[in-house]
Amino acid sequence: MKTTSSMPHVFRALDLLLGLAEPDPDSPQDYCIADTKLSFYLNGVPCINPNLATTAHFTTSALAKAGNTRANPIGFNVTLTTVANLPGINTLGLFLARVDIAANGIVPPHSNPRASEVTICLKGSILVGFVDTSNRLYSQQLRAGESFVFPKGLILFLSQNPGAQIASIAAFTSNPHIPDDVVKKAFQITTQEVVKIRKNLGG
Numbered sequence: 001m002k003t004t005s006s007m008p009h010v011f012r013a014l015d016l017l018l019g020l021a022e023p024d025p026d027s028p029q030d031y032c033i034a035d036t037k038l039s040f041y042l043n044g045v046p047c048i049n050p051n052l053a054t055t056a057h058f059t060t061s062a063l064a065k066a067g068n069t070r071a072n073p074i075g076f077n078v079t080l081t082t083v084a085n086l087p088g089i090n091t092l093g094l095f096l097a098r099v100d101i102a103a104n105g106i107v108p109p110h111s112n113p114r115a116s117e118v119t120i121c122l123k124g125s126i127l128v129g130f131v132d133t134s135n136r137l138y139s140q141q142l143r144a145g146e147s148f149v150f151p152k153g154l155i156l157f158l159s160q161n162p163g164a165q166i167a168s169i170a171a172f173t174s175n176p177h178i179p180d181d182v183v184k185k186a187f188q189i190t191t192q193e194v195v196k197i198r199k200n201l202g203g
Ligand SMILES: *[C@@H]1O[C@H](CO)[C@@H](O)[C@H](O)[C@H]1NC(C)=O
Pocket: 066, 067, 068, 069, 070, 071, 072, 076, 077, 078
């Protein structure tokens, strides 16, 4: 009798412990500077009345057209879905991108700090890869119809010619620039080489 009556308490305690053991939810933003004057802040885009939702809110042709890969020297063009061209994607925690890559073009090394990524090769073939936190490279040549997943936050690239690229746009042409000493050390290059690469990349 005593055991039976204490069971709910055991479950409650377990529940509480499991609850306490949960990690913090992922932050949807990089930082949150307190606005001490506003009494109301909305993170993201507000919702329309659900009664007004239509199929059109969940469909888009934004990715139907190829981007122009000749508009920049890196040879890639990213077309994105947004809440403007696909309102139904708001708060779903995902978005879609079409990446057009010229022959010998690349998507420079970068990381996506708040999302994992799936790449599906629709046409042609492409070398993709990422580096894990122990500096190990995982890469694969994808052919049409093949897919690859990139874990959240790790440095990744998509390339048709990875050996020809010396460094990423971000490292050399950020605004303001990453200090020369940092870039020189990271890439083991001279000041002249930093200047030359910046110039080549238009930075
Ligand atoms: C991507 O392609 C679009 C459409 O052709 C073009 O307007 C845009 O300038 C291109 N963006 C880049 C960064 O090359």
